Amino acid sequence: MSNRLIEGIHLVKEYDGSRVVDNIDFWVKSKEFLTILGPSGCGKTTTLRMIGGFETPTSGDILLSGKSIVSLPPYERPINTVFQRYALFPHMSIYDNIAFGLHIKKMPKSEIDKRVSKMLSLVNLEGFEKRRVNSLSGGQQQRIAIARALVNEPQILLLDEPLGALDLKLRKEMQLELKYMQQDLGITFIYVTHDQEEALTMSDKIIIMNKGKIQQVGSPTDIYNEPENAFVADFIGESNIVSGIFKEDKVVEFAGTIFPCIDTGFARDEAIDVVVRPEDIEITADVRAQLHGVVDSTVFKGVHYEMIVIENEREWLIQSTIPHEEGKQVGLYIAPDLIHIMKKEA
C-alpha cells in the first residue's frame, strides 16, 4: 500500500446521466510513468482532469499518499498539468509564463531567475526568457508548457495528449525527451494518449480504457504480448483475431485445425478468441505448415512487407521481411507460444 503515490477508488463521472468514467480503480507508484491509453471518448481525459481537480467525480475517491484530495481545488494539489493545447498565457513573456507558479509561492526573485533558466535549458530553449508566446512554434510552445509545469517540482505531472498537435518527427523526439526528463527528475508522470505506439515507447505501466471502463493494466510488453480481450488486442497494434474452441490445456482449435499452444486455465470446449500478431505468423513451404492459403496482396512497408493471405475465406494479416508474390500458394505456421487465447467478449 505504502508505495502507492496516487490511487483512484471506484471513480465514477457522469454527465447528464451518461457515464463517462465507469467505476474505475487504479494506482500509480512514485516515479512511475503511467499512460492511460484509449480511443477518443473512452474517459481517459476525464480521469486525468479528475486527478488534476478540474472535474469533480460523481462518486469514488482519489487518494494522494493515502489522503483524499477529491475536495481540494486544483490550486491546492501538489500536481501540475501540461494541457493539450498548451494553454500558455499569451500576454506574458516566456519568463513570466514559467515563473507564474513560483511568483504565487512568493519565491525570491533571484531563486525564480535561477529556476527559470534551469528549466529553459532542460527543454533546450536557453535564452528564450524575453520572447513572446506568439513568436514560438508549436513544438517550442509545448516545451514551455512542460517547463512551466515542471518548474514547480510537482509530485505528479499530468500530461493530456501533449504531443497531439506536433508533427511525427517532432513527436518522436519529444517522446524520448519526455521519458528522459521523467527519469532524470524522478517525477511521477500520468500521461494520456490515444496513440498506442507512444504509450508503448514511454510507459512503465499502461492502463487501457474503453467506454469508461479499464480494459487492461500492465507493462507495455504484457499488454502487447498478452492482451486480455479482443479490444486490447485490436487497439494495441494490428492483430488477427479469430474465434476458436479451447480443447484442453495447451491445445486449441481454430480455423478448423488443432494447434498446440501454451495457455491453460480455460474450460474444456470453451468458446474463446484467439489473437495472433501479424509478425508471429510464419510463411513456410515445409511440413510444419498448419494452414494453407493464397497470397492476396503484398505491400512494402519499409522495414517489412505486409501480406494478406486468404485461407478458407479467412484473411490473415502477415508481416515478414521476405515478400511472397500475389497469387502464390503458401503454408502458414504459428509457434505455440505466439498463440494468445482470450475470454470471449460477452
Add this chain to the structure above:
Amino acid sequence: MKKHLARLYTFLIFFFLYAPILVLIIFSFNSSKSTAAWSGFSLRWYSELFRDKSIMKALYYTLLCAVLSSGIATVFGTITAYGIHHMRRRPQKILLTINNIPLLNPDIVTGISLMALFSALAVLRFKLGFTTMLIAHIAFNVPYVILSVLPKLSQMPDDTINAAMDLGATPFYAFRKVVLPEIKPGIITGAIMAFTMSIDDFVISYFTAGVGVTNLSIQIYTMARRGIKPSINALSTLMFVAVLILLLLVNKYSDEKEQLMS
C-alpha cells in the same frame, strides 16, 4: 462609366448622411443669429454656450452620468459576461437572448417602463432625479459591455484559467492576472461604447431624470422648443465631435487587437 456611377452613388449616400451635420457645424460658426444666411465666421455662439449656466449644469450632469454609468456598467457587465461564459449552453443561450432584448427594444419603451418602475418605487421615497437617470443609464449600458466582453472570453482557450489554477492561482488571482489582461480590449471597447451611449441618450433620460435635472440632450430639446438658436448648433457640434472621437477610439482599439491576433 460603371466606376463613375459607383462613385456617384457612394458620394450621394455620404452626402445625405452627413450634409445635415455639415450644415449644423458650418452655421455654429455663423456670426449672425440667422440659421439660413451666412454672414461671417465667429466663435460667438461657442463663448455664449460656456457662459450659459443651465448648459454648463447640463454638461456637468451629462459627464457625471456618463462616467459613473459607464464605469459601473463596465464592472457589472464584465462580471456578468464572465458568469455567462462559464454557463452551460442552454441557460447561456437563454440569458444572451434576454440580454439582447433591451438593445432591440425601442428606447421609448425602455424609458417609459423605467419611469413606471421608479414611480412604483416612489412609495420607498424614490424620487425621479439624477440617481434614477444614472440607474437607467447603467441598466441600458450593461448589455453593450456584455456583448463586447463575451467574444474576448470565447477567444481565450478554455484551459487558460485551468492552467493558472493548476499552477496555484486562486480563482480570483487567475481572473486578475490571466483573464483580465486577455479580455482588456473588450472591456475598454465596452466602456467607451457605454460612455458614448450615455452621452447620446435623450429618450430614456427624458423619462427618468425628473424635474430639475437635465443632460445635454434634454437641454438641446428644451432650447429648440423655445426656438432655434445658433448656440444649439454649437452645442450639437461639440457633442457630435465628442462622440466621433470616442467612436474613432473604439475602432482604433479593435484594429490594434486584430493586428495582435494575426
